Amino acid sequence: MPLRVLMAEDEDLAAEVLQEVLEDAGFEVLLAPDGQAALELAAAGAGFDVLLTDLRMPRLDGRELILRLRAERPSLPVVVMTGFAPPEGPERLHDGSGPLRLLTKPIDLSGLVSALRAVAHEG
Amino acid sequence: MHIRTLRHVDYRVQGALKAVTAAVSVATAILLWPRLLAAPSMQALAMVDESLPCEVAERREAEMRAQQSEALLAGFFTHIPDALFIVRAGAEGPVFETVNPAFCRLFGMERAALEGLVPAALLEAEAAAEFTAEFAACLARREKRDFETTVSAGEAQGGGTRHWHTLLVPLPGPEDEAPRLLGSLRDVTELRRLQAELVETARRATIGAMCAGVAHEMSQPLNIIGLWAERARAAIEAGGAAPRRAVEVVLAQTKRLAALLDRMRELARDAPSGAESFDAVATAAATVELARRSWQLEGLEVSLELPGTSFLPVHGREAQLEQALLHLLENARDAVLRRRAQDPAAPARITVSLTAGAEPGRAVIAVRDTGGGVPAAIAPSILEPFVTSKDPGQGTGLGLPIAAGLLRAMGGRLAWTNWAEGLPEAGAVFRLILPLAGSSGRTA
Numbered sequence: 001m002p003l004r005v006l007m008a009e010d011e012d013l014a015a016e017v018l019q020e021v022l023e024d025a026g027f028e029v030l031l032a033p034d035g036q037a038a039l040e041l042a043a044a045g046a047g048f049d050v051l052l053t054d055l056r057m058p059r060l061d062g063r064e065l066i067l068r069l070r071a072e073r074p075s076l077p078v079v080v081m082t083g084f085a086p087p088e089g090p091e092r093l094h095d096g097s098g099p100l101r102l103l104t105k106p107i108d109l110s111g112l113v114s115a116l117r118a119v120a121h122e123g
Numbered sequence: 124m125h126i127r128t129l130r131h132v133d134y135r136v137q138g139a140l141k142a143v144t145a146a147v148s149v150a151t152a153i154l155l156w157p158r159l160l161a162a163p164s165m166q167a168l169a170m171v172d173e174s175l176p177c178e179v180a181e182r183r184e185a186e187m188r189a190q191q192s193e194a195l196l197a198g199f200f201t202h203i204p205d206a207l208f209i210v211r212a213g214a215e216g217p218v219f220e221t222v223n224p225a226f227c228r229l230f231g232m233e234r235a236a237l238e239g240l241v242p243a244a245l246l247e248a249e250a251a252a253e254f255t256a257e258f259a260a261c262l263a264r265r266e267k268r269d270f271e272t273t274v275s276a277g278e279a280q281g282g283g284t285r286h287w288h289t290l291l292v293p294l295p296g297p298e299d300e301a302p303r304l305l306g307s308l309r310d311v312t313e314l315r316r317l318q319a320e321l322v323e324t325a326r327r328a329t330i331g332a333m334c335a336g337v338a339h340e341m342s343q344p345l346n347i348i349g350l351w352a353e354r355a356r357a358a359i360e361a362g363g364a365a366p367r368r369a370v371e372v373v374l375a376q377t378k379r380l381a382a383l384l385d386r387m388r389e390l391a392r393d394a395p396s397g398a399e400s401f402d403a404v405a406t407a408a409a410t411v412e413l414a415r416r417s418w419q420l421e422g423l424e425v426s427l428e429l430p431g432t433s434f435l436p437v438h439g440r441e442a443q444l445e446q447a448l449l450h451l452l453e454n455a456r457d458a459v460l461r462r463r464a465q466d467p468a469a470p471a472r473i474t475v476s477l478t479a480g481a482e483p484g485r486a487v488i489a490v491r492d493t494g495g496g497v498p499a500a501i502a503p504s505i506l507e508p509f510v511t512s513k514d515p516g517q518g519t520g521l522g523l524p525i526a527a528g529l530l531r532a533m534g535g536r537l538a539w540t541n542w543a544e545g546l547p548e549a550g551a552v553f554r555l556i557l558p559l560a561g562s563s564g565r566t567a
Contacts, residue, residue, distance in 0.1 A: 106349030
């Protein structure tokens with residue numbers, strides 16, 4: 001069964017190519033244009049194994065999205081894509097529960113695929 | 124003795140003398156009696172007797188108080204950490220008449236050696252000349268003078284370059300004496316060093332914030348270019364042609380990056396030359412018309428309110444005023460559209476109004492919107508680069524600082540305030556304040 005990825009990304013052009021690449025790599029992709037939409041998809045019962053999210057997004061940012069989803073699923077595997085690594089480091093995004101990888105933009109596609117597989121395996 | 128004897132001439136003379144004496148006595152009595160009657164009574168004399176010691180005691184107390192306050196002042200003069208001095212006008216300029224111990228410490232000299240010196244004997248030539256000029260100005264205007272001097276200090280002053288803050292105040296005194304000033308001299312080197320350090324810290328923080336903003340703004344298009352290029356390479360390696368769409372995306376994102384660089388260059392540009400007088404009414408009307416045409420499909424109401432006069436000559440560069448006004452209009456539009464996305468019933472109005480004379484020598488172009496106003500969290504830094512209330516990707520946070528920079532370069536400034544808070548038409552008003560042509564106050 002393919003790994004299902006919930007992807008929250010507000011840049012359409014990035015989301016488009018990421019979806020293509022991930023689907024080519026054998027993932028099933030659920031696309032949300034921002035954090036709020038991703039949260040609504042999850043609340044509506046959409047099934048997914050990994051969260052792939054941007055940090056800065058309108059309505060609800062990536063940090064808040066991770067916290068809210070992990071309130072329900074503490075071991076949810078997460079991959080974060082960010083344009084500017086938070087100065088306090090990825091530690092701030094960890095709440096001590098599930099596995100998390102931080103990727104800095106520009107995103108390396110093969111790196112992304114292996115990061116998704118790695119966190120899904122750890123989770 | 125016979126009665127006729129009394130008629131003898133000698134007795135007549137005696138009689139006349141006695142009569143005159145009696146008349147004088149009576150007259151004196153008449154004159155003196157009222158005075159005698161008006162003289163203080165014994166009671167009054169007793170009161171005077173009692174109050175005299177009181178008066179003496181009061182006078183002694185007043186003298187004591189005067190001595191005490193003199194001692195207090197002397198105490199201040201002696202113990203205050205600032206160098207104090209009294210300087211009087213001598214034949215060839217100011218002469219140090221009295222100095223306090225802090226002054227002696229500052230110059231590392233005995234009081235006796237300092238008193239009677241002229242500034243040139245204590246200070247370097249340039250500092251002495253400045254002191255003498257300030258002394259003359261203080262005497263001429265009879266008002267406080269306040270100035271800072273940079274001196275190459277000797278060992279007594281801690282060596283190196285020191286900054287001294289000097290204060291001169293006229294002292295009241297008799298007209299026939301040489302006029303005197305009271306002065307204080309404080310070493311503010313450490314204070315200035317701390318201030319410079321603060322400025323440097325703030326500068327570094329601003330550069331840091333700018334770098335973070337630039338990194339974020341550039342990372343999005345770079346990311347998209349990278350992703351599509353990588354995708355295209357995979358397609359080529361797989362034997363296919365480069366997907367046309369990937370090439371188009373890469374080109375469009377390159378343009379997005381170039382536009383960002385243009386805005387940053389604009390921000391960094393120095394003050395332009397070639398300022399001239401032009402009509403602000405015509406410029407504002409043309410810019411508002413341009414905005415109205417561009418946004419006609421967005422359901423925005425953009426209106427222009429003109430002053431009574433149809434010609435408002437201002438000083439600056441027309442193209443730059445246009446640009447600054449356009450940045451403010453774009454900012455207003457974004458705020459109005461953002462608010463309407465959340466509340467479709469909210470009014471969507473931008474009003475540009477021109478006024479002259481509200482500030483002397485200035486024209487004001489106000490851009491008022493119904494976008495809900497500037498959020499309190501970013502209000503203090505709204506004119507700094509990369510500070511924005513817009514969602515990621517919706518604005519770079521460069522429009523307002525660019526507008527502010529353009530206005531500064533024209534000798535004007537940008538001001539703003541929220542208005543109608545709590546009302547449906549709540550929003551922000553940004554004011555472009557420009558020097559009127561021919562006005563002297565061109566540096567705001």
